[in-house]
Amino acid sequence: MTAVDARPELTAGARAESATDASAAPCPEAGTVLRFPAGFRWGTATAAYQIEGGATEGGRTPSIWDTFSRTPGKVRNGDTGDIAADHLHRMPEDVRLMKELGVTDYRFSVSWPRVQPTGRGPAVERGLDFYRRLVDELLGAGIRPVATLYHWDLPQELEDAGGWPERDTAHRFAEYAGLVAGALGDRVSTWTTLNEPWCGAFLGYGNGVHAPGRTSDLAALRAAHHFNLAHGGATRVLRDLLPSTAEISLTLNLHALRPLTDTDADRDAVRRIDAVANRIFLDPVFHGRLPEDLVADTAGVTDWSFVKAGDLEVTSAPIDSLGINYYSPSVVSAGSSESPSPWAGAEEHVAFTPAEGPRTAMDWPVDADGLYELLTRLRDELPGLPLLVTENGAAYDDYADPEGQVHDPERVAYLDAHLGAVHRAIEDGADVRGYFLWSLLDNFEWAYGYSKRFGIVHVDFASQRRTPKDSARWYAEVIARGGVAVGG
Numbered sequence: 001m002t003a004v005d006a007r008p009e010l011t012a013g014a015r016a017e018s019a020t021d022a023s024a025a026p027c028p029e030a031g032t033v034l035r036f037p038a039g040f041r042w043g044t045a046t047a048a049y050q051i052e053g054g055a056t057e058g059g060r061t062p063s064i065w066d067t068f069s070r071t072p073g074k075v076r077n078g079d080t081g082d083i084a085a086d087h088l089h090r091m092p093e094d095v096r097l098m099k100e101l102g103v104t105d106y107r108f109s110v111s112w113p114r115v116q117p118t119g120r121g122p123a124v125e126r127g128l129d130f131y132r133r134l135v136d137e138l139l140g141a142g143i144r145p146v147a148t149l150y151h152w153d154l155p156q157e158l159e160d161a162g163g164w165p166e167r168d169t170a171h172r173f174a175e176y177a178g179l180v181a182g183a184l185g186d187r188v189s190t191w192t193t194l195n196e197p198w199c200g201a202f203l204g205y206g207n208g209v210h211a212p213g214r215t216s217d218l219a220a221l222r223a224a225h226h227f228n229l230a231h232g233g234a235t236r237v238l239r240d241l242l243p244s245t246a247e248i249s250l251t252l253n254l255h256a257l258r259p260l261t262d263t264d265a266d267r268d269a270v271r272r273i274d275a276v277a278n279r280i281f282l283d284p285v286f287h288g289r290l291p292e293d294l295v296a297d298t299a300g301v302t303d304w305s306f307v308k309a310g311d312l313e314v315t316s317a318p319i320d321s322l323g324i325n326y327y328s329p330s331v332v333s334a335g336s337s338e339s340p341s342p343w344a345g346a347e348e349h350v351a352f353t354p355a356e357g358p359r360t361a362m363d364w365p366v367d368a369d370g371l372y373e374l375l376t377r378l379r380d381e382l383p384g385l386p387l388l389v390t391e392n393g394a395a396y397d398d399y400a401d402p403e404g405q406v407h408d409p410e411r412v413a414y415l416d417a418h419l420g421a422v423h424r425a426i427e428d429g430a431d432v433r434g435y436f437l438w439s440l441l442d443n444f445e446w447a448y449g450y451s452k453r454f455g456i457v458h459v460d461f462a463s464q465r466r467t468p469k470d471s472a473r474w475y476a477e478v479i480a481r482g483g484v485a486v487g488g
Contacts, residue, residue: 030487034423041144041434042479043105044098044456045391047151047195049081050443052111054088058126061117063153064163064204065446068211079449085441086464091134093466097457098440099141101472102479106143107390107436108134109151109195110180119155119172123179131180135187146436147184148192148251149177149234152200152211159212164223165205167306174233181241189246192390193234196253196325197227198277202342209447217301217344225307228284232314239317250285251323251390254278254378256370260333260353269332272297272346286382288316298345321433322378323390326418327362329370331355358410361395361452366414368421375425375432386433392418393438395445395452398469406458406469415471419484437475441466 028034049065069080087094098106112119114127131147138145150173158169177193194200203210206220231250238248255277259266275294283291289312295304335351337343343350355365371392378387394414400406419435426432442455450461456472459465478484 028486032486033481033483034420034486035481035483036423037426039433040482041105041388041436042103043107043146043434043436044101044103044440044475045107045436045438046087046109046440046443047148048109048111048114049084049151049153050439050445051085051087051441052114053081053083053086054114055080055082057088058114058130059117059124060111060114060127062156063111063113064156064159064211065153067156067159068213069449071213074213075447076449076451079444079451081444083461084444085459085461087441088130090464090466091130092137094441095134095137095141095143097466097468097472098138098143100468101476104142104144104479105146105190105434105436106138106440107146107148107192109148109153111153112150112176113153113155116176116179117155117157119158119169119176123183128180128183131184135184139187144190145184145188146190146192147180147188148195149173149180150193150200150230151195152204154212163205163212163214164200164226165216165219166222167226167229167308170226170230170233173230174237177234178237178241181238185242185246189243190249191238191242191246192249192251192323193231193238194227195251195390197224197231197281198253201227202276202344206342206344207340215340217298217347220342220344221298221302221304222306224280225284225304225311228281228315229311231285232317235317235319236314247320249319249321249323249388251325252278252281253325253391254282254374256326256329256373258329258331260331263334265334266332269334269346269350272350273330273332273343276343276346282381284312284315285319286316286385288312294345301345321386321388322382323388323436324371324374324378325391325438326371326374326389327392327394328360328364329355329367329373360410360414361397362448364394366394366417368417371418372421372425375422375430376428379425379428379430384431386431388433389422389435391436391438393454393456395454398442398453398458400458400460400467404467406467408469408471411456411469411471412474415475416484419478423484 069075135145201223202220205214205223208215257270259270279291331353337347341347358366396410439454442453442459445452458467
């Protein structure tokens with residue numbers, strides 16, 4: 001074991017109080033434009049398995065999500081990503097939609113089994129060629145490509161060999177990163193190693209609601225460490241292969257946590273979840289250490305002997321920015337969680353309470369202050385590190401009216417509030433360089449199949465017709481003016 005860190009006291013309550021105080025400050029007059037800094041990156045985002053389709057084309061082999069979606073009862077309505085939004089064949093049309101929006105950046109993910117079908121060996125050029133064409137289309141449209149190397153689609157053959165709980169998967173990922181960088185590194189300047197490793201580890205291996213559907217606290221903790229190791233190893237490979245000007249990043253879905261009451265028990269519940277949800281990634285990546293309280297909390301699960309000498313030096317390879325994905329906050333208290341739980345080592349100590357207020361179609365609370373809290377926390381804990389909001393958006397029950405229009409005022413209100421929170425965080429000193437709206441297109445929403453729509457472009461999955469929603473036109477206006485207009 002290497003150095004560990006104890007952080008017995010959290011300031012989540014203080015951050016929430018600060019956010020409340022800030023939101024109580026005098027509001028700008030209606031019509032005032034909250035302008036973002038010059039050069040602010042206005043983007044949108046997607047993920048390969050959610051939109052590409054072409055599941056068996058060009059040598060692509062199954063990922064864990066292909067297998068999981070074919071397992072009865074795992075995905076709503078038995079939906080799969082076999083066709084999804086057919087982006088593999090409609091990519092030029094989708095890039096034209098982005099150009100019409102005026103986005104400066106597009107965050108996409110590369111399908112590991114499309115590029116390296118078995119997770120080992122040489123790349124399949126047909127797979128790489130699709131991403132070469134995508135990057136060329138983006139650059140031709142004046143849009144900066146932002147490549148994410150992993151958005152949950154582990155090649156099934158690697159899962160059959162043990163998956164992310166095994167060290168070898170981290171080494172295989174670093175090799176794969178080198179293949180993609182070798183093909184695209186001359187034209188892609190921003191690289192993200194992993195998207196939301198918490199979901200991959202704790203939803204995939206902890207409570208099994210995501211692929212590969214395993215339920216083991218030990219497997220989840222091992223996977224979390226190997227995700228960190230994969231990130232660090234890939235970062236080193238990217239540094240060796242990419243120009244010195246390349247930006248290397250990591251995207252985390254950090255949890256905005258609030259205690260139900262101001263009691264010691266509820267504040268300790270926040271501490272426990274912060275350890276297993278946030279600091280399990282932040283500390284190894286940015287400080288080269290494991291949180292001491294996490295190790296203590298999970299002593300009944302593991303002695304962490306899978307962390308080998310030198311691992312934390314690898315995990316803490318320096319990066320250039322941090323991506324934050326945010327949708328809603330969590331309210332926690334002392335209690336117990338349902339089993340199986342994603343909260344390894346905390347299940348018997350922590351309960352979750354639904355937050356009050358409006359909710360999205362995912363039944364997630366709408367609360368933009370949580371985003372402000374995360375951004376200002378990172379301002380304080382990681383000074384000097386540029387931040388990107390790499391996902392933020394909402395699902396609502398959208399439909400095309402008889403005139404073919406899709407009106408989504410709730411989504412517009414959600415996006416407006418959250419961009420306001422980003423602006424407020426920037427005004428208060430957070431170095432936020434960009435905002436990537438999730439998502440460009442309605443798509444395969446993981447275990448929810450096609451029942452939930454996050455896109456600002458409506459997709460009729462039967463015809464694959466794309467229809468920009470009101471929110472797309474609203475976002476185009478925000479980008480054009482460089483900010484959000486108060487009260488409209």
